[in-house]
Amino acid sequence: MEVEQIEIRNHLQQHLPFSELPDERLEEISGQVEIAYFRAGSKVFSVGDRVTDLSYVRSGAVEVYRRSGEIYNRLGEGDVFGQLALMTGKPARFSVRAIEDTLIYFIPEAVFRSLFDEEESFAEFVEVEDRTRLRQAASEQATASEFMTMKVSKLVRLPPITVTEETEIRQAAARMAESQVSSLIILASDPARDSSGGPEAESGSVRIDEAEMTGIVTSEDMVGRVLAKGLAHDLPVRDVMTRDPISIDAGAFLFEALLIMLRNNVHYVPVLDRGKLYGVIDLADVLSLETQNSLFVVRSIFLQNSVEELKALLPNVGASFVRMVNEDANSHMIGSAIAAVGRSFKQRLLELGHERFGPPPVPYCFLALGSMARDEQIMYSDQDNAMVLHDEFDPKLHGPYFKDLANFVCDGLAEVGYRYCKGDFMASNKRWRKPLQAWKDEFEHWIQHPKAEALLHGSVFFDLDGAAGETRMADELKAFVAERASQSPRFLACLARNAQNRTPPLGFFKDFVLEKSGRYQQTVNLKRRGTAPLVDVIRVHALASASQSQNSFRRIEDTVAAGFLTSGMAADLRDALEFISIIRIRHQAAAIEAGRSPDNNIDPEYLPSLERRSLKDAFTVLSNAQKFIKFRYRG
Amino acid sequence: MPALKRSRLQSVHAPDWPGIFKRLEAEATGPLLRDFYARGTVSGDTPIADVPFVALDLETTGMNAERHGIVSIGLVPFTLARIRCAESRYWVLRPRRPLSDASIAIHRITHEDLRRAPDLGEILPDLLDAMAGRIAVVHYRGLERPFLRRAVRERLGQGIEFPVVDTMELEARVHRRWKNGSLARFFAGLVGRHPESIRLAQSRQRYHLPLYGAHHALTDALASAELMQAQIAWRFSPETPLREIWH
Numbered sequence: 001m002e003v004e005q006i007e008i009r010n011h012l013q014q015h016l017p018f019s020e021l022p023d024e025r026l027e028e029i030s031g032q033v034e035i036a037y038f039r040a041g042s043k044v045f046s047v048g049d050r051v052t053d054l055s056y057v058r059s060g061a062v063e064v065y066r067r068s069g070e071i072y073n074r075l076g077e078g079d080v081f082g083q084l085a086l087m088t089g090k091p092a093r094f095s096v097r098a099i100e101d102t103l104i105y106f107i108p109e110a111v112f113r114s115l116f117d118e119e120e121s122f123a124e125f126v127e128v129e130d131r132t133r134l135r136q137a138a139s140e141q142a143t144a145s146e147f148m149t150m151k152v153s154k155l156v157r158l159p160p161i162t163v164t165e166e167t168e169i170r171q172a173a174a175r176m177a178e179s180q181v182s183s184l185i186i187l188a189s190d191p192a193r194d195s196s197g198g199p200e201a202e203s204g205s206v207r208i209d210e211a212e213m214t215g216i217v218t219s220e221d222m223v224g225r226v227l228a229k230g231l232a233h234d235l236p237v238r239d240v241m242t243r244d245p246i247s248i249d250a251g252a253f254l255f256e257a258l259l260i261m262l263r264n265n266v267h268y269v270p271v272l273d274r275g276k277l278y279g280v281i282d283l284a285d286v287l288s289l290e291t292q293n294s295l296f297v298v299r300s301i302f303l304q305n306s307v308e309e310l311k312a313l314l315p316n317v318g319a320s321f322v323r324m325v326n327e328d329a330n331s332h333m334i335g336s337a338i339a340a341v342g343r344s345f346k347q348r349l350l351e352l353g354h355e356r357f358g359p360p361p362v363p364y365c366f367l368a369l370g371s372m373a374r375d376e377q378i379m380y381s382d383q384d385n386a387m388v389l390h391d392e393f394d395p396k397l398h399g400p401y402f403k404d405l406a407n408f409v410c411d412g413l414a415e416v417g418y419r420y421c422k423g424d425f426m427a428s429n430k431r432w433r434k435p436l437q438a439w440k441d442e443f444e445h446w447i448q449h450p451k452a453e454a455l456l457h458g459s460v461f462f463d464l465d466g467a468a469g470e471t472r473m474a475d476e477l478k479a480f481v482a483e484r485a486s487q488s489p490r491f492l493a494c495l496a497r498n499a500q501n502r503t504p505p506l507g508f509f510k511d512f513v514l515e516k517s518g519r520y521q522q523t524v525n526l527k528r529r530g531t532a533p534l535v536d537v538i539r540v541h542a543l544a545s546a547s548q549s550q551n552s553f554r555r556i557e558d559t560v561a562a563g564f565l566t567s568g569m570a571a572d573l574r575d576a577l578e579f580i581s582i583i584r585i586r587h588q589a590a591a592i593e594a595g596r597s598p599d600n601n602i603d604p605e606y607l608p609s610l611e612r613r614s615l616k617d618a619f620t621v622l623s624n625a626q627k628f629i630k631f632r633y634r635g
Numbered sequence: 636m637p638a639l640k641r642s643r644l645q646s647v648h649a650p651d652w653p654g655i656f657k658r659l660e661a662e663a664t665g666p667l668l669r670d671f672y673a674r675g676t677v678s679g680d681t682p683i684a685d686v687p688f689v690a691l692d693l694e695t696t697g698m699n700a701e702r703h704g705i706v707s708i709g710l711v712p713f714t715l716a717r718i719r720c721a722e723s724r725y726w727v728l729r730p731r732r733p734l735s736d737a738s739i740a741i742h743r744i745t746h747e748d749l750r751r752a753p754d755l756g757e758i759l760p761d762l763l764d765a766m767a768g769r770i771a772v773v774h775y776r777g778l779e780r781p782f783l784r785r786a787v788r789e790r791l792g793q794g795i796e797f798p799v800v801d802t803m804e805l806e807a808r809v810h811r812r813w814k815n816g817s818l819a820r821f822f823a824g825l826v827g828r829h830p831e832s833i834r835l836a837q838s839r840q841r842y843h844l845p846l847y848g849a850h851h852a853l854t855d856a857l858a859s860a861e862l863m864q865a866q867i868a869w870r871f872s873p874e875t876p877l878r879e880i881w882h
Binding site: 005006007008011030031032033037038039058059060100101103156158159180278279 | 713716719842844845847854860864868869
């Protein structure tokens with residue numbers, strides 16, 4: 001008799017080639033698997049061994065060696081090996097050693113044969129995948145750090161510890177203590193599992209559905225919301241939990257988890273595995289992996305008590321930027337991380353401002369504009385920001401408070417390296433500090449009566465994000481703008497015209513056209529002639545498709561989904577933006593490392609020929625994209 | 636980490652299971668138990684590498700074998716070299732004692748499931764067949780053996796005895812050697828309290844074994860089998876005689 005092993009099936013199902021197989025197949029395989037544990041350093045296979053199974057790395061990592069002892073490949077969770085020997089029927093040509101503590105699922109030869117014969121996708125995978133995966137593994141190994149490539153699931157050490165909403169606070173605390181955890185997932189009051197029965201219970205699935213989770217309680221809550229407030233310990237834990245916590249998918253990268261934590265200023269995040277609760281990760285775990293990265297900087301931002309102390313962190317920001325670049329992080333990772341740093345500076349400065357001027361008299365939201373809102377910030381950018389005030393704002397009563405607060409933050413930002421904005425798009429400017437309704441009116445005016453000149457400078461307002469305070473107001477504004485802009489062809493046409501102003505530096509014969517004069521003679525400005533016009537083009541498409549995303553890569557996705565771009569055009573845009581961005585970022589990192597102040601000007605002559613060619617390709621994409629919007633949004 | 640030194644005390648006091656099985660075979664009043672004992676057990680001298688094991692896990696309605704019943708049994712046969720899922724077994728059972736709401740919440744097996752489930756008596760021949768000749772591996776021996784002893788006595792008029800290896804106790808030995816503080820905490824946890832599966836998860840974590848969902852008898856049995864392979868790999872050796880770890 002065969003019994004289904006849920007855990008085995010669930011894991012196989014997440015990895016190629018098994019993820020392509022029908023459910024019955026997975027059940028069949030999971031019931032036939034054999035398992036063995038290999039301590040780090042121990043042999044899994046020797047050259048000449050008879051191979052009787054396809055091996056699947058369930059956890060840990062192995063290295064595959066040639067007969068010569070030379071390393072051939074490194075495999076991790078979800079990878080398979082042994083297929084070659086099984087297909088050829090010859091003894092192992094490679095030896096395999098566990099380099100971490102490793103659990104291997106062995107899929108017996110008979111099962112492998114039937115899969116190979118009957119499942120097209122499986123056969124293709126084992127035939128082809130060997131070589132391509134090798135290439136991938138080699139490049140990954142050479143460059144990326146664990147932090148950039150590690151999945152969130154790797155950091156989850158225990159299944160989630162849960163209690164129901166009506167559990168007494170005291171019992172919840174006891175549960176935390178005995179399980180030695182510092183957070184509890186709170187579940188809705190026991191749903192009527194009694195009557196439902198059903199196949200779910202029968203198959204014995206014990207994973208809890210996301211929908212049953214209503215909150216989370218942390219040890220910090222126990223201190224801050226219970227002890228400090230003298231709350232009765234027999235109240236239900238529901239009263240002190242954080243409702244509907246932000247969660248993350250088990251397959252997300254660690255750096256994404258970190259960004260979520262930083263963005264939302266939470267230290268514990270529930271991890272979901274395809275809609276089921278998988279565990280919890282906490283900031284301390286994530287940070288313990290790396291101390292030199294941007295997150296470490298972010299954490300220390302919140303520990304500084306004055307502008308001077310914040311200023312002292314500047315070298316660390318530069319170091320973490322350089323480090324990410326050296327670790328070959330992509331532009332999205334770097335842009336998000338540096339934006340997170342900037343956002344944290346704002347949040348901390350606002351906190352310091354509250355200490356100095358007292359709590360805000362009405363709720364407000366501090367807006368990030370431009371590159372920070374797009375999560376595309378790099379080092380030493382200008383500050384572009386604004387403030388949305390609650391509609392109850394009374395200029396006479398509350399005006400002076402917000403003026404002081406805004407000045408304090410903008411001056412502080414300038415101190416910590418964010419230059420004042422030349423266009424004065426800053427919260428310290430009274431014009432960009434107003435109630436939500438007034439903002440809506442302003443946007444309405446821009447959209448209904450577009451003027452090229454005004455929009456040229458004002459495009460920065462069409463990349464906006466809540467950086468601190470009541471970010472819901474920022475979200476409301478985003479939704480408003482997306483809805484109105486998408487319905488105004490005149491506005492889109494005007495924006496599209498502006499997006500063609502800055503042409504890529506390509507001549508008639510696809511040669512670089514270099515700056516003719518000034519300090520940057522014989523160079524190309526990668527921002528002005530590259531990333532900025534690309535971002536402009538992408539913004540037009542995004543607003544046309546009513547996308548509320550701010551990040552350019554996300555906007556491209558939204559645009560494709562809305563049918564405004566073909567996936568081929570989208571892929572070109574994405575590649576062009578990534579390529580120019582990363583060349584620009586590397587150029588800046590090199591300057592920082594050399595102690596020079598970074599700029600955006602590169603001399604193409606100094607680029608390796610391959611990169612030079614790719615850069616031309618990227619500029620060609622931009623040129624075509626500009627022609628396309630000209631035709632597409634004619635008003 | 637070096638393998639554990641052989642403890643003389645333990646060797647002397649380790650039970651002589653082949654002898655016990657011979658005696659129990661003679662005393663058995665029915666064919667089921669007689670056959671079970673007749674299939675014998677390996678001797679205590681057998682190196683762990685050569686021992687056929689079976690990881691066993693029960694989910695119950697509570698912690699007390701006299702008051703609570705068995706709702707499911709999972710078992711997975713294995714050796715040090717391989718865990719064999721193809722031979723694993725899993726039964727949901729109708730307990731003779733009522734199922735509390737609390738245990739429903741833990742195991743997610745409902746009254747409805749149980750109404751359709753067989754009584755342990757019906758699957759006892761299969762269960763004993765799967766266990767016979769193999770050494771049971773459990774995580775916390777205070778549970779599986781007393782519950783099975785009681786359940787078999789109720790159905791056959793005679794209890795059952797068999798050797799077990801307790802992965803929790805193997806883990807406790809490490810704690811004992813490491814630091815006293817954690818040992819005290821460990822035993823404090825043992826006294827009168829359900830050794831939650833979380834402890835199984837925590838033990839597994841030490842060996843970098845993956846995270847599995849808890850409270851499913853088959854998954855927990857699999858989890859214990861993997862844990863034992865890891866414990867032997869790290870703390871004992873394939874040549875360690877069985878008597879050093881069985882009870």
